[in-house]
Amino acid sequence: MAEPKRVLLAACAxxxxxxxxxxxxxxxxxxxxxxxxxxxxxxxxAPIADADLVxxxxxxxxxxxxxxxxxWCESVPMLRNPAPVARWNTDKxxxxxxxxxxxxxxxxxxxxxxxxxxxxxxxxxxxPSVGAGSRGARRFAAGDVAGAREHLAGLHADGRTALVQPYxxxxxxxxxxxxxxLAGHYSHAFVKGPMLSGAAxxxxxxxxxxxxxxxxxAADVVAFAxxxxxxxxxxxxxxxxxxxxxxxxxxxxxxxxPMLLELELTEPSLGLSLAGDAAAVRFAAAVRELxxx
Ligand SMILES: Nc1ncnc2c1ncn2[C@@H]1O[C@H](COP(=O)(O)OP(=O)(O)O)[C@@H](O)[C@H]1O
Ligand SMILES: [Mg+2]
Numbered sequence: 001m002a003e004p005k006r007v008l009l010a011a012c013a014x015x016x017x018x019x020x021x022x023x024x025x026x027x028x029x030x031x032x033x034x035x036x037x038x039x040x041x042x043x044x045x046a047p048i049a050d051a052d053l054v055x056x057x058x059x060x061x062x063x064x065x066x067x068x069x070x071x072w073c074e075s076v077p078m079l080r081n082p083a084p085v086a087r088w089n090t091d092k093x094x095x096x097x098x099x100x101x102x103x104x105x106x107x108x109x110x111x112x113x114x115x116x117x118x119x120x121x122x123x124x125x126x127x128p129s130v131g132a133g134s135r136g137a138r139r140f141a142a143g144d145v146a147g148a149r150e151h152l153a154g155l156h157a158d159g160r161t162a163l164v165q166p167y168x169x170x171x172x173x174x175x176x177x178x179x180x181x182l183a184g185h186y187s188h189a190f191v192k193g194p195m196l197s198g199a200a201x202x203x204x205x206x207x208x209x210x211x212x213x214x215x216x217x218a219a220d221v222v223a224f225a226x227x228x229x230x231x232x233x234x235x236x237x238x239x240x241x242x243x244x245x246x247x248x249x250x251x252x253x254x255x256x257x258p259m260l261l262e263l264e265l266t267e268p269s270l271g272l273s274l275a276g277d278a279a280a281v282r283f284a285a286a287v288r289e290l291x292x293x
Contacts, residue, residue, distance in 0.1 A: 004035040005291045008051045010267075011058035013040050014204045018058035021269050024277060028284035034291070041072055052291055053078050055244065056086065056267045060206045063131050066090055080244040080290070081265050085236060089265040092129045092163055094235075103231040104224070104259035106251065109164045113156040119145050123167035125196065126151050128160045132267075133207025136160075139167055139196035168261070170252045172197070176261050177217045179225035179248045180270050180279070183286035184233075184240030186222055188279050190271035191215040192249075214274040221250050224258035232263055244286055245270060 007029055011018050017038050029036040039046035041059045048054060054076045062069035070090070073083035081089075088094055092108075099105040110129065111117045126148050127137035136155065140148045148164075155162045175191040193211035202209045217225075225248040233240050247268035249261045272280050 002033065004033055005052040005288075006047075006050055007034045007036040007287060007291075008039045008046065008048065008054045009036060009057045010041045010054055011038050012061040012206070013042070014061060014206055015058050016040050019202075019269060021272050022057060024273055024280040025283055028277070028280035029287060031281075032284035032288040034284070034287060041069070048076055051078065053080065053287065055080050055287070059267045060132050062090065063128070063135070066130050081246075082242075085238070085243070086266045088236060089263065090130060091161075092127075092131075092262070093161070094232075094263065095163070095260065097235055098228070098231050098260060098263070101231050101235060103228055104253075104257060106165050106168060106253075106259055106261050111152065111162045111164055113159060113161065117152075117162075117164040119148065120164065120166040123169075124148070125163075125165045125167050126155070127163050127165075128155055129163050130160065133202075134195040135207070137196060167196075168251045169254065171195075171261075174252070175211075177215060177221050177250045178264075178268075178271060179217060179222060179250060180268075180275070181225070181229055181240075181243070181246040181248070182279070182282050183289065184229065184243060184246075185282075186226065187282050188271065188275035189215050189217045189222070190274045210269075212269075212271060212274060214271070217250075221258050224248075224250055224260075228260055228263060232265070244290065245283070 026036055070087050073079055073086045093110055095105045095108045096110055109117045122142045125139050138151050152162050171194045175193045177189055177191055179189045180187045190212050195208050228248045229240055247264040250258050251261045253259050
């Protein structure tokens with residue numbers, strides 16, 4: 001029998017075994033002939049050199065030391081998704097690029113330190129352009145410019161660029177639909193409830209606790225997610241199958257038309273445990289194909 005391929009799933013020190021999303025992936029990878037184990041990305045003793053593949057899965061503590069994280073990504077010989085994808089995708093300014101490329105996105109004003117936004121007229125959100133797990137994202141009532149200025153000043157004082165967006169009421173009504181693609185093919189979806197409605201932090205302090213459930217999205221939502229995949233891979237100059245995984249978070253605007261809230265190509269929760277064994281088997285098959293190369 002062939003030697004098993006060595007696959008490392010990268011997590012962070014506070015959640016060294018991820019958030020449970022991969023529990024059904026590990027047996028599927030074993031079935032596919034891979035010996036998979038977790039590592040902590042900034043652990044200098046992690047056996048990267050012996051690995052055939054390292055997969056970014058739960059590296060959720062990078063947002064305050066993004067450059068260090070990206071340098072680590074660049075140092076890993078076989079990383080998925082690859083380091084240039086992580087560099088592009090860990091700063092939500094990519095939303096403006098995708099919008100310029102013609103993809104419908106939640107209207108986004110990028111507000112670097114030293115600049116002042118045009119405040120949206122209705123309810124709105126101020127959040128860091130580099131961030132994950134809803135940390136630093138805050139929702140403001142229409143006209144609460146004083147509160148928003150204070151939050152913005154705090155982000156700017158830390159040297160962080162902010163994004164200002166109108167609050168999408170569809171998130172309260174229907175949540176956001178996360179469409180998951182594996183090796184470029186649509187696999188499954190799940191719905192995440194609203195995060196900026198006073199929900200508490202997870203015990204790890206790395207993300208706001210999420211309410212998620214499996215879902216079968218409407219055809220126009222999946223069709224939109226397909227277009228988002230095309231737009232992103234075209235900007236990145238990659239083939240779709242070069243992205244081992246992708247998650248496209250979709251909301252509907254007030255006119256009902258799907259648009260992009262977030263495109264997660266770095267370390268998204270993929271809802272594998274919600275989707276069931278078939279999705280984990282598809283992920284493992286994509287890994288096996290990649291390693292057969
Ligand atoms: N413009 C918005 N309208 C409605 N909800 C939003 C908006 N921006 C962010 N949110 C809420 O905040 C959460 C976190 O924001 P998001 O942009 O997804 O960043 P991240 O998940 O990387 O922290 C979302 O899941 C959503 O519930
Ligand atoms: Mg999100």
